[in-house]
Amino acid sequence: MADLQAILDSIYADIQPRIGEGKVADYIPELAKVDPKQFGMAIVTVDGKVYRVGDADTAFSIQSISKVFMLTLALGKVGEGLWKRVGREPSGSAFNSIVQLEHESGIPRNPFINTGAIAVSDVVMAGHAPREAIGELLRFVRYLADDESITIDDKVARSETQTGYRNFALANFMRAYRNLDHPVDHVLGVYFHQCALSMSCEQLARAGLFLAARGSNPTTGHSVVSPKRARRINALMLTCGHYDGSGDFAYHVGLPGKSGVGGGIFAVAPGIASIAVWSPGLNKVGNSQLGAAALEMLAARTGWSVFGD
Numbered sequence: 001m002a003d004l005q006a007i008l009d010s011i012y013a014d015i016q017p018r019i020g021e022g023k024v025a026d027y028i029p030e031l032a033k034v035d036p037k038q039f040g041m042a043i044v045t046v047d048g049k050v051y052r053v054g055d056a057d058t059a060f061s062i063q064s065i066s067k068v069f070m071l072t073l074a075l076g077k078v079g080e081g082l083w084k085r086v087g088r089e090p091s092g093s094a095f096n097s098i099v100q101l102e103h104e105s106g107i108p109r110n111p112f113i114n115t116g117a118i119a120v121s122d123v124v125m126a127g128h129a130p131r132e133a134i135g136e137l138l139r140f141v142r143y144l145a146d147d148e149s150i151t152i153d154d155k156v157a158r159s160e161t162q163t164g165y166r167n168f169a170l171a172n173f174m175r176a177y178r179n180l181d182h183p184v185d186h187v188l189g190v191y192f193h194q195c196a197l198s199m200s201c202e203q204l205a206r207a208g209l210f211l212a213a214r215g216s217n218p219t220t221g222h223s224v225v226s227p228k229r230a231r232r233i234n235a236l237m238l239t240c241g242h243y244d245g246s247g248d249f250a251y252h253v254g255l256p257g258k259s260g261v262g263g264g265i266f267a268v269a270p271g272i273a274s275i276a277v278w279s280p281g282l283n284k285v286g287n288s289q290l291g292a293a294a295l296e297m298l299a300a301r302t303g304w305s306v307f308g309d
């Protein structure tokens, strides 16, 4: 395998003059306070080697990247029945768009836009108090990363609860279509807390390694999902993981990936490695500008694109 540390160092050297590019998400007041001049990246290979550069140990708000973990839990609970509640098609619309919901009777396009993720959280809540559903997710992520120090940032969750008017609108709309079984404030309580998971690039790459390794984490020996399910989650990330920037991300990077408005991107090189990158400045569609640039460099320098080298 290529010298991954040398590649990461070369990416960092190329990114460094650009650090601070993009615009930090400010619709969640607590995220607006984050210093944009940060960049970190971590790779964990399927044989358990870890490579890091920059602020790879700094915890950040993973936001929508949490949707991958919640989706994994929901599929574990209800299996393919999940697809009665949410679709599997790219939306071509913004992550917080409401437009398609009315045309499609309250069934969100995919599990990675906000509406879809809210429906997925509702599924995971079945039979639980909201607090237990959040606890289940936190335990799951700690188990995946083999790291008990991972926490949820309550300040971020509270900040979004106070200002998440748009998500309240989306959830109310779905509830009107009977695509939410629980009260809107309970479902959003879970959703805002999952988005407020605070993790470093290294923790995130470790937690997602099962998706690069046919559903099992080779570093812990934990079998998480079947190879088929891992493949399918990767397919959803590739087609829907960057909202209306998914086509562009596939074109430039060519890896399944999931972004969050905290500036993180989690990506998978199937059979090879999991990758996490973080830089808070976002592009116009809400994906980390330098994170995507760094992943494009990584794919070019390693030949890891799923579409060939």
Ligand code: GLN
Residues within 6 Å of the ligand: 062, 063, 064, 065, 095, 096, 114, 160, 167, 192, 195, 259, 260, 261, 262, 286
């Ligand atoms: N919590 C954010 C929201 O619901 C997540 C959005 C994102 O990361 N794209 O708006």
